[in-house]
Structure formats: C-alpha cells, structure tokens
Amino acid sequence: MISRFASNVVLSKVRAMYGRRLIKKDYLDLLNCKSVGEIASILKCKSDYFQILQELNESNVHRGQLEALIKKKIFYDTGAICRYELSTGEQFSGYIIMRMEIEQILHTLRLLSAGKSPRYIYSMPLFFNKHTKINLPALIKVENFKDFLEALSGSRYRKILAPFEPRAGENILFSKIEVMLYFQLYNTIFDVIKKYTKGEAQKELYEIFNSYVDFYNFVRIVRLKKYYNTPPEDLYPLLLPFGTLRQKQIQDMVQAESYDKAIEMMKKTNAGRKIANIEFRYVDELPLRVNYLKCNRLIRFSVYPSVVMFSYIALCEIELSNITSIIEGIRYKVPSEEIFKILVW
Amino acid sequence: MAISKIKVISIIGMMNSLDEVIKMAGESQVFHPDNALSFYSDTRGFSPVNEVNLFAEPLEMMKNIASSANFELKIVDISKFNARLESICEFVRYLENELGDLLNRRRRICEEIESSKRSLDGVNHFVGRNxxxxxxxxxxxxxxxxxxxxxxxxxxxxxxxxxxxxxxxxxxxxxxxxxxxxxxxxxxxxxxxxxxxxxxxxxxxxxxxxxVPEKKVVKLKNDINNCQMELVEINRKIDEFLKNQKDSWLKFYTKTFEFKTYFDIKKYVYRYNESFVLVGWLPDNQEQDFKNKLQRIKGVEYSIEDAKNVQGHSPPVCLKNRWFFKPFEFFVDMYGLPSYNEIDPTAFVAITYTILFGIMFGDLGQGAVISIIGYLLWKFKKMALGKILVPCGISSMFFGVVYGSVFGFEHVLDPFYRLVFKLEEKPIEVMNPGIANMILLSAIGIGVLLVLVAMGINVYSSFKRRQLADGIFGQNGVAGLVFYAGLIFGPISQFLGIKIFMPVYLFFMIILPLICILFEKPLGKLLEKDPDWKPESWGEYFMQSLFEVFEVILSYITNTLSFLRVGAFVLVHAGMMMVFSKLAEMSGGLGCLIFMIMGNIIVIGLEGLLVGIQVLRLEFYEMFIRFFEGQGVAFSPVSIKNYEKI
Missing domain, CATH: 3.30.70.100 (Alpha-Beta Plaits)
Structure with missing residues (x-):
C-alpha cells in the first residue's frame, strides 16, 4: 500500500516526459524531409532527442544508425521510469528487456535462415549486452541452429527453443518459434499483472494487453488467410492463447470464406467494435492504433502509476514505430501523404 | 447538457452521378462520411472505388516547395477564383521551374557550408600531427x-x-x-x-x-566565406519571388485543396455493379437542406434514419451548448467527447469550474484582471482558454467581494459593507483562525455535495444507456451513492445529536450497499439474465472483491479530502497577499507601490495558474471519473477548414 502511494511520483514524471513526445507538427516536419539526414537533423532540434543524436553527422547518416540510436534512447527512457514505480517497476523493466531479447532472437533467426548471420554485427545493440543473459557477440558467429542454441545457453530461451531444432534438411520453423516467444512474453506479463496489481489498475492493464492481443490474433488470421492461404488447422497454433476473443469467434474468423468476411466478423465482437472509430489503411495497423487510443487516454486520466507507466512504454514504442515508418518511407521515396496515413498518433 | 441530434444517410445512385454527389456533399460542409460496408449485412459484390486523386500530386508538390521556401500555405477566400486541373498543374510547373531552381541552389550551398564546417571540425582532430x-x-x-x-x-x-x-x-x-x-x-x-x-x-x-592538415583548415575557411556570400544573394531573389507570387499561390493552393478534399470522399464509396453506395452522418437541422440539394441530382436515391437506431455504429458527436457553457467544451474535448448516448458534462463543468475557481481565487481586482486577460487572449490570439478565463474572473470578483479583498487590500471595501449591508466590516475575515476552520470544513462540504452529484449523474446516465448493473450495484451507482451518503450523514447527525446509527440505518445505508458493491459482477449478470453469472471460483472472487471494496472505501475518503485544496487555496491566496502587503508596508513610499504591483503580478500569474490546474484536476479525477467515459467520436464533416492542417 505504502509503495503504491510512493509510486505516485511516476504519474507526474511520466506525464512530464510524455509532454516531450513528437506531436503532429513534428511528424509533418519529418514528412517534409527528403533524406534520412534531414530527419536526424529535425529530431536533433527536439530537446528529447538532442542528447542521443547530437554527434550524428546529418550529411552522412545511415538509416540503421539512426534507428539504433532512437531505440537505445527509448530503451533507457522507459527503463528509467520503471525505477520509480515500486510495486511493478521491476517486473515491467523485465518485460522491456524480454521484448528486446525476443527481437534480437528473431532477427538472428531471420539472418540464419538466409545464411547471413555475420551481418548481425551491424545491427547488434552492444549497449544491450550488459542487460541480457544472451551472449549477443556469439550470435554473430552462429552457423547453424546448434550454435544458435549455444549462444542462448546462459538464458531462459535455450530451453524454450531447444525443441524447435530442425532435423537435417528441414527449414527453421520461424512462425512457430515467433508464437512461442511471444507466448512466453505475454504469459509473463499477464502473470505480473495478476500477481502485482489489483482492482481498477489490474482492470486497466488487462484492457491494454487483452485488446492488443485480440488485434494481434485478428491481424495474424487475416494476413495468413490473405497472403499465405494457410488452412484453418495450421492457423490455430499460430495464435496467442490470450485476449478476450472467444473460441467460437476465433473459429468463425479462421473459417471465414474471405478476408473481408473475417473483418466483418471482428467488427461484431466486443473488441472489434473499436474498428468503427478508427481510420486505417491496412489491418496490420490496428493493434498499434487501438493501443494508442487506449494508452493515450490512460496516460492522462488513469490514477494508477503502473497503468500510466505502462501506457508510456507502449506510447514510446509507437513513437519509435512512427519514426521507423517515416525513415523507411523517405528512404524508398513514398509520398509524404501516404506515409502520414500509416502513422499512429 | 446536450448533444446535437444526428441522422445517418445512405445514398445510392448511378456511377455517372457520383462526382456530382460528392461535390454536393463536400460543398454542404455538413457531411461526415462513414464506412458503407459496416451498414450492410450482405456486402457481396461491393467493391471500393479505386480512383487516383489527381489533385493529390500537385498539392503535395506545392506543399514541398512551400516547406523548402519557409512559405506558410493557408486557406484564403476563393469565391471569385476558378481553376481547373490543367491550370493548377501549369502553375505548379512554373513554381518548380522558377522557385524550385532557386531553392535547389540554396540547398546545395547550405549543404556545402555544413559539409565544410563538419570537415573543419574533423580535420582539427588531426592538426598538429606530424x-x-x-x-x-x-x-x-x-x-x-x-x-x-x-x-x-x-x-x-x-x-x-x-x-x-x-x-x-x-x-x-x-x-x-x-x-x-x-x-x-x-x-x-x-x-x-x-x-x-x-x-x-x-x-x-x-x-x-x-x-600538412593545417593547409586544409585554411582552404575550408575560405570555402565557407565564399558560400555564405552567395547564400545572401540567393535569399534575396527568393524573397522577391515570394512577394510577387504570394496571392496567386494561396488561391491555387486553396482551390487544389478543395478539389482534393472533396475527391477524398470517394474512399468511403463502394461500387455495386453500375451503382454506388455512400453512407454518412448529418446534423438533424441540416437534413432538409441536404435532401433538397440531393433531390436535384438525377439517378440518386437515399434513406435517412435517426442515429439512436444505429447505436452500434458509434454515431459521431457534436456538442450543442448555450453561449455561457460553450467555452467549457474545450475541457470536455480534452478529456474525451461523450458517446452519442452519454450525458454531455459541459454545463456541469462550466458551473462547477467557474464557482470553484472563484472560491479559490477570490479577489475583486485580480478577478477583473483575469477577465480582461482572458478577453484579450480570446480576441487577439483566438485562444479557447481565454473565453473560459472571462467567467472565471467574474466569479473571482464576486467572491472577492465576499472576502473583501481588492488587489490584496483587505479593508478597502469596508465602507461598501457599511453602506450597503450595514455591517461594521467585511463578512468573512479569511485569516481569522475560527473562519479558517470553517472554510476548510465548507470545502469538504462542497466536495461531498459534488461527489454526490457526480454519482447521481452516473446513476441517471447508466439507466439512460441501459447499463443497469453499473447504475444499481456499481461503486458510483445507487449502491455507492447510498453507502457514501450513509457514511457522511451518519456521523454528522450523531454530532448534531440525532441518534441515527440504528440497526436499520446501518443495514440499509451501510451494509446492504456494501454487499451490492462486493457482489456487483454476479448481481449484474443475474440482472441481465446471464446463465453464466457465477464466478469461476467464489473464494478467489471474494478475496479479490474484498480488496477492491477496501480500495473503494479508501477512494471515497481520499476523493472527499481532495476537496480540502479548495479551502487551502483560499487561505494560500490571503496568506500570499498578506506577505506582500507587509513587505510593502515595511518599505513605504515608491517601494510600497513596487511591492504591491510585483506581488499582484506574481499571485495572478502563479496562483491563477495553480488554481486553474487544481480545479481541472478536481473535475477530471474526482468527478468525471465517476460518471463520464468520454469515448465518443467527434462529428467532423468534410470541409476544407477541418482538413486544412492535415
């Protein structure tokens, strides 16, 4: 109880930090840029990004370099906030680390599948090495799944991923590994919510995560149906067993005749009703858009430190995703109006 | 407390009349399009109208050039200006050739300067190396x-x-x-x-x-100087071009923007064989006018329905309030608009915010200053907050008269009280210890009253939205209202000598409501005749709910005590002005005047801001949280004014 009141400092601190976020005008300025260098230059003018980007040479900046620096800033910003929240801060910082670990594992697996593991050196976040039990430098040298498991030997992931080792001549089961890792992530976070929070705070946190998972599952169903024509029986194992969608609703969507039908079915569910109020171009945008609406509201009006803190973490991740979309869009000469439509704000 | 009535209109017509319908809908400035698919159960054969918006590219080019030239594009009056796609494209080409060339040269020179400066920084790291x-x-x-x-x-x-x-x-x-x-x-x-x-x-x-590297340093410095001189000349030419072309550019921009915005309605249109379907929302009072215009277009049929019959589609919300309440829509919008079937809290905010602000910042002179500042901010800067400050300042003036305070002079109004009310001096001496206690107790009283009203609104709103479980058993429903009232009035009655704590009172006002709150979820499900009303585990449910009820009780107490700040700020205001008055008295002469002016500026700036924030905090966290969800969608019709900033 005492720790909950002490954590109230997070409310003001997080809201003050959120006040320094990128706003619509900043995004419009970024969209007017012609190169990655100009983006870096504009971000530098924002006090929040100045420190991390101050030594960057705008005339010779690489997209990967800029993204890596922004990721680093957001990792430390969100981690710093967790220190102030005494009831769940430690557990949430564990979530941030676990999420980043999963990103590294999946990235390495993609490179391994393409036979390009040594290229991991270029994107490897060296700063993260001291926060994780994964041996990141060892991931550069992996030549097969065995080496990969060896690099993970100090961490919890070795045991989780060992059953996925492919037999000779078989491909890596990337989708199943991805689902298993995200299952672990959400299982951990739902456990934290159940164990360390209660009452309204618990309800609000469940709302954030359940709605994210609902749309994550929905997007997976739609994508796998539309682009890969995955049969229903292969689809179920690729969904996360969390969220508010009932088994019957998922079944109906999985067995829908077409992708449009699945969307219509989703719109009729409790979670899916929100779609009516959201403008989007591709269904893939929905998890972040729904999450943004919820977190943007909770960060302002929730009175629970753990909720406000997590909303901040989620909104920072959305800001990172927006910046990445802008960088990619400008790099590949997409009209700014098109990029603007996929930004979440 | 009102939300404008909205109607949903479904328009069906032949494809050859689509452009005319879209133009009419856009020009009407009252049409809010929505996704047609969600309004039809059978959408087989519907396909989106995929037409390229030909105005998007010239508009994008204008924006890019304007951004490079630091030229502000804005919507201007084009009632006497006509342009077609060809003339727009021609103008854009002209801009590109003339201005674009100058801008490219400027960009190259700036890049050269930047690159030379960076090289200079880098080379300096090698200077002195042999x-x-x-x-x-x-x-x-x-x-x-x-x-x-x-x-x-x-x-x-x-x-x-x-x-x-x-x-x-x-x-x-x-x-x-x-x-x-x-x-x-x-x-x-x-x-x-x-x-x-x-x-x-x-x-x-x-x-x-x-x-040696030193020679490179000298060369780089010379390059930078030459580039800077060239830059001055190019900037002069750009300024001259903008001065000459400003008016035509803004007209072409507005026209292109208008065409593009109207064309964008097509993304909501679905095609069915040779017909199209378009669905959107209209304000009730614009229905007839819209219908008349639509009837003039051949091959078009429509149907109109009341928004309350299609609640599942989340009708957009347009607030409708009287002139006094209207400025406070700013605060409601900040929190979130009400849903179509929810209560609009604007009037409640307007009344409570104005009164609380006045109580906490009561000073006749300073209130007048706040009103004037508010009026000026609204008049010249068009700030929404300015309009709110005007009534707040007037409220401050009223309570300033009650406290007898004018710019910190606490006895200036004594003759007024003697003349009008036949009193010896002002009725409330804030710094008197007895009065101070009364002020703090009154603040709690105001808190109790406002929390009760907020709960009452929630009961009404829940019944209106048919959320009976929340309205009856919720912590802000009937159960919560009765429990809170019982908790507050019981001890007060005892204190006044009325023996009210009888078993009947305790059961009906305290125990029964608490049981209702404790079992809110299963009772709610029972009320909705849900066969799955039992929790998975009674033990777990009971333990969890017990903690929640404990938190609910705690929140009633903390929320009520939170209103102590109303009384505290009355004392803070008087205290701060007393400090400045004493300092002024001690310095005398010109110092006295300077201290009083500085004191008033600091108090108006600092305390005015604090009071404004604290009252808003009370509104959002102690009152809104009890009855208002704010999940509504704004009614935003297609209009170039609405889309200008996008």
Whole structure:
C-alpha cells in the first residue's frame, strides 16, 4: 500500500516526459524531409532527442544508425521510469528487456535462415549486452541452429527453443518459434499483472494487453488467410492463447470464406467494435492504433502509476514505430501523404 | 447538457452521378462520411472505388516547395477564383521551374557550408600531427582513410580479431566517436571499405589537400566565406519571388485543396455493379437542406434514419451548448467527447469550474484582471482558454467581494459593507483562525455535495444507456451513492445529536450497499439474465472483491479530502497577499507601490495558474471519473477548414 502511494511520483514524471513526445507538427516536419539526414537533423532540434543524436553527422547518416540510436534512447527512457514505480517497476523493466531479447532472437533467426548471420554485427545493440543473459557477440558467429542454441545457453530461451531444432534438411520453423516467444512474453506479463496489481489498475492493464492481443490474433488470421492461404488447422497454433476473443469467434474468423468476411466478423465482437472509430489503411495497423487510443487516454486520466507507466512504454514504442515508418518511407521515396496515413498518433 | 441530434444517410445512385454527389456533399460542409460496408449485412459484390486523386500530386508538390521556401500555405477566400486541373498543374510547373531552381541552389550551398564546417571540425582532430598528406596520397599499394568511427562500432571491431586487414588506429576521441585512420592493401579495399561503412565509419575528405592538415583548415575557411556570400544573394531573389507570387499561390493552393478534399470522399464509396453506395452522418437541422440539394441530382436515391437506431455504429458527436457553457467544451474535448448516448458534462463543468475557481481565487481586482486577460487572449490570439478565463474572473470578483479583498487590500471595501449591508466590516475575515476552520470544513462540504452529484449523474446516465448493473450495484451507482451518503450523514447527525446509527440505518445505508458493491459482477449478470453469472471460483472472487471494496472505501475518503485544496487555496491566496502587503508596508513610499504591483503580478500569474490546474484536476479525477467515459467520436464533416492542417 505504502509503495503504491510512493509510486505516485511516476504519474507526474511520466506525464512530464510524455509532454516531450513528437506531436503532429513534428511528424509533418519529418514528412517534409527528403533524406534520412534531414530527419536526424529535425529530431536533433527536439530537446528529447538532442542528447542521443547530437554527434550524428546529418550529411552522412545511415538509416540503421539512426534507428539504433532512437531505440537505445527509448530503451533507457522507459527503463528509467520503471525505477520509480515500486510495486511493478521491476517486473515491467523485465518485460522491456524480454521484448528486446525476443527481437534480437528473431532477427538472428531471420539472418540464419538466409545464411547471413555475420551481418548481425551491424545491427547488434552492444549497449544491450550488459542487460541480457544472451551472449549477443556469439550470435554473430552462429552457423547453424546448434550454435544458435549455444549462444542462448546462459538464458531462459535455450530451453524454450531447444525443441524447435530442425532435423537435417528441414527449414527453421520461424512462425512457430515467433508464437512461442511471444507466448512466453505475454504469459509473463499477464502473470505480473495478476500477481502485482489489483482492482481498477489490474482492470486497466488487462484492457491494454487483452485488446492488443485480440488485434494481434485478428491481424495474424487475416494476413495468413490473405497472403499465405494457410488452412484453418495450421492457423490455430499460430495464435496467442490470450485476449478476450472467444473460441467460437476465433473459429468463425479462421473459417471465414474471405478476408473481408473475417473483418466483418471482428467488427461484431466486443473488441472489434473499436474498428468503427478508427481510420486505417491496412489491418496490420490496428493493434498499434487501438493501443494508442487506449494508452493515450490512460496516460492522462488513469490514477494508477503502473497503468500510466505502462501506457508510456507502449506510447514510446509507437513513437519509435512512427519514426521507423517515416525513415523507411523517405528512404524508398513514398509520398509524404501516404506515409502520414500509416502513422499512429 | 446536450448533444446535437444526428441522422445517418445512405445514398445510392448511378456511377455517372457520383462526382456530382460528392461535390454536393463536400460543398454542404455538413457531411461526415462513414464506412458503407459496416451498414450492410450482405456486402457481396461491393467493391471500393479505386480512383487516383489527381489533385493529390500537385498539392503535395506545392506543399514541398512551400516547406523548402519557409512559405506558410493557408486557406484564403476563393469565391471569385476558378481553376481547373490543367491550370493548377501549369502553375505548379512554373513554381518548380522558377522557385524550385532557386531553392535547389540554396540547398546545395547550405549543404556545402555544413559539409565544410563538419570537415573543419574533423580535420582539427588531426592538426598538429606530424604527417604529410601528399606522401600518404602518393602510396601506390596501400589505401588510407581518415575519419571517425562511433564508439560502439569501435568495440565491435573485436569481432574481427581473425581478420588481419581490419585495423583502425584512433588519434583522438570525443564523447561518441574515435577519430583516426584505417588502411589496407589496394586489392582488399572493397571488402574493408564495406565493413567499415556498415560500422558507420565516416570518411573525412582530408587527402584532397597537399602538405600538412593545417593547409586544409585554411582552404575550408575560405570555402565557407565564399558560400555564405552567395547564400545572401540567393535569399534575396527568393524573397522577391515570394512577394510577387504570394496571392496567386494561396488561391491555387486553396482551390487544389478543395478539389482534393472533396475527391477524398470517394474512399468511403463502394461500387455495386453500375451503382454506388455512400453512407454518412448529418446534423438533424441540416437534413432538409441536404435532401433538397440531393433531390436535384438525377439517378440518386437515399434513406435517412435517426442515429439512436444505429447505436452500434458509434454515431459521431457534436456538442450543442448555450453561449455561457460553450467555452467549457474545450475541457470536455480534452478529456474525451461523450458517446452519442452519454450525458454531455459541459454545463456541469462550466458551473462547477467557474464557482470553484472563484472560491479559490477570490479577489475583486485580480478577478477583473483575469477577465480582461482572458478577453484579450480570446480576441487577439483566438485562444479557447481565454473565453473560459472571462467567467472565471467574474466569479473571482464576486467572491472577492465576499472576502473583501481588492488587489490584496483587505479593508478597502469596508465602507461598501457599511453602506450597503450595514455591517461594521467585511463578512468573512479569511485569516481569522475560527473562519479558517470553517472554510476548510465548507470545502469538504462542497466536495461531498459534488461527489454526490457526480454519482447521481452516473446513476441517471447508466439507466439512460441501459447499463443497469453499473447504475444499481456499481461503486458510483445507487449502491455507492447510498453507502457514501450513509457514511457522511451518519456521523454528522450523531454530532448534531440525532441518534441515527440504528440497526436499520446501518443495514440499509451501510451494509446492504456494501454487499451490492462486493457482489456487483454476479448481481449484474443475474440482472441481465446471464446463465453464466457465477464466478469461476467464489473464494478467489471474494478475496479479490474484498480488496477492491477496501480500495473503494479508501477512494471515497481520499476523493472527499481532495476537496480540502479548495479551502487551502483560499487561505494560500490571503496568506500570499498578506506577505506582500507587509513587505510593502515595511518599505513605504515608491517601494510600497513596487511591492504591491510585483506581488499582484506574481499571485495572478502563479496562483491563477495553480488554481486553474487544481480545479481541472478536481473535475477530471474526482468527478468525471465517476460518471463520464468520454469515448465518443467527434462529428467532423468534410470541409476544407477541418482538413486544412492535415
């Protein structure tokens, strides 16, 4: 109880930090840029990004370099906030680390599948090495799944991923590994919510995560149906067993005749009703858009430190995703109006 | 407390009349389009109208050029201006050729200046090193690269321990980079260059000079000076062009924007064979006018329905309030608009905010200043907050009269009280200890009243939205209202000598409501006749709900005590002004005047801001939280004014 009141400092601190976020005008300025260098230059003018980007040479900046620096800033910003929240801060910082670990594992697996593991050196976040039990430098040298498991030997992931080792001549089961890792992530976070929070705070946190998972599952169903024509029986194992969608609703969507039908079915569910109020171009945008609406509201009006803190973490991740979309869009000469439509704000 | 009535209109017509319908809907400025698919159960055969918006590209080009020229594009009056796509494109080409060329030259020069300055910074790291650039450049079998490497990349070089050619020799370093040199045999250059490039090595163009690095420094300084002179001349030409073309550019921009915005309605249109379907929302009072215009278009049919019959589609919300309440829509919008079937809290906010602000910041003179500042902010800066400050200032003036305070002079109004009310002095002496206690108790009383009203609104709103479980058993429903009232009035009655704590009172006012709150979820499900009303585990449910009820009780107490700040600010205000009055008294003469002016400025600026924030805090966190969800969608009809900033 005492720790909950002490954590109230997070409310003001997080809201003050959120006040320094990128706003619509900043995004419009970024969209007017012609190169990655100009983006870096504009971000530098924002006090929040100045420190991390101050030594960057705008005339010779690489997209990967800029993204890596922004990721680093957001990792430390969100981690710093967790220190102030005494009831769940430690557990949430564990979530941030676990999420980043999963990103590294999946990235390495993609490179391994393409036979390009040594290229991991270029994107490897060296700063993260001291926060994780994964041996990141060892991931550069992996030549097969065995080496990969060896690099993970100090961490919890070795045991989780060992059953996925492919037999000779078989491909890596990337989708199943991805689902298993995200299952672990959400299982951990739902456990934290159940164990360390209660009452309204618990309800609000469940709302954030359940709605994210609902749309994550929905997007997976739609994508796998539309682009890969995955049969229903292969689809179920690729969904996360969390969220508010009932088994019957998922079944109906999985067995829908077409992708449009699945969307219509989703719109009729409790979670899916929100779609009516959201403008989007591709269904893939929905998890972040729904999450943004919820977190943007909770960060302002929730009175629970753990909720406000997590909303901040989620909104920072959305800001990172927006910046990445802008960088990619400008790099590949997409009209700014098109990029603007996929930004979440 | 009102939300404008909205109607949903479904328009069906032949494809050849689509452009006319869209133009009419856009020009009407009252049409809010929605996704037609969600309004039809059978959407087989519906396909989106995929037409390229031909106005998007010229508009984008205008915006790009304007942004490079730091020229502000805005919507202007074009009632007497006509343009077609061809003339728009021609104007854009003219802009590109004339202004675009100047802007490109300016950009190149700026880049050159920037690059030279950066090179200068880099070369300075090698100044004083005893090496001859001409000799290094003359090496035939070895290539040398000067530059800087991020520190993180420098540490990653350890992973190349088994490659003898990946060698980097740092000369100096700063917080983020190592400045140094790498070299390798010519035949390995491609591979080594690629590795360093991916590690974000930035090469410094230092080898284009002869002799020592100092000579390069001199050359770079000269280059920078020459570029800066050229830049001044180009800037002059750009300013001249903008001065001459400003008016035509803004007219073309507005016209293109208008065409493009109306065309965008097509993304909501679905095609069915040779027909189209368009669905959207209209304000009730615009229905007839819209229908009349629509009837003039051939081959079009429509149907109109009341929004309350299609609640599942989340009808957009347009607030409708009287002039006094209207400015306070700003605060409601900040929290979130009400849903179509929810209560609009604007009037409640307007009344409570104005009164609480006045109580907490009561001063006749300072209130007048706040009103004037508010009026000026609204008049000249068009700030929404300005309109709110005007009634708040008037409320401050009223309570200033009650407290007898004018710019911190506490007895200036005494003659007024004697003349009008036949009183010896002012009725409330805030700093009197007895009165101070009464002020704090009154603040709690105001809190109790407002919390009860908020709960009452929630009961009404829940019944209106048919959320009976929340309205009856919720912590802000009937159960919560009865419990809170019982908790507050019981002890008060005892204190006044009325023996109210009888078993009947305790059961009906305290125990029964608490049981309802404790079992809110199963009772709610029972009320909705849900067969699955039992919790998975009664034990777990009971334990969890018990903690929740404990928190609910705690929140009733903390929320009520939170209103103490209303009384506290009355005392703070009087205290702060007393300090400045004493300082003024002690200094005397001109010092007295300076102290009183400075004191008033500080109190109006600092305390006015604090009071404004604290009252808003009370509104949002102690009252809204009890009855208002604010999940509504704004009614935003297609209009170039609405889309201007996008």
């Amino acid at each position: 090496f001859n650039l001409s000799e290094i450049k003359a090496c035939e079998y070895i290539k040398v690269r000067f530059g800087r490497l991020p520190k993180e990349s420098y540490h990653k070089l350890n992973s190349y321990a088994d490659n003898d050619y990946v060698l980097f020799f740092p000369c100096t370093k700063d917080n983020t980079h190592y400045f140094g040199v790498y070299f390798c045999p010519v035949e390995k250059l491609d591979v080594i260059d690629r590795i360093f490039s991916e590690l974000y090595f930035e090469e410094l163009d230092i080898l284009d000079s002869e002799g």
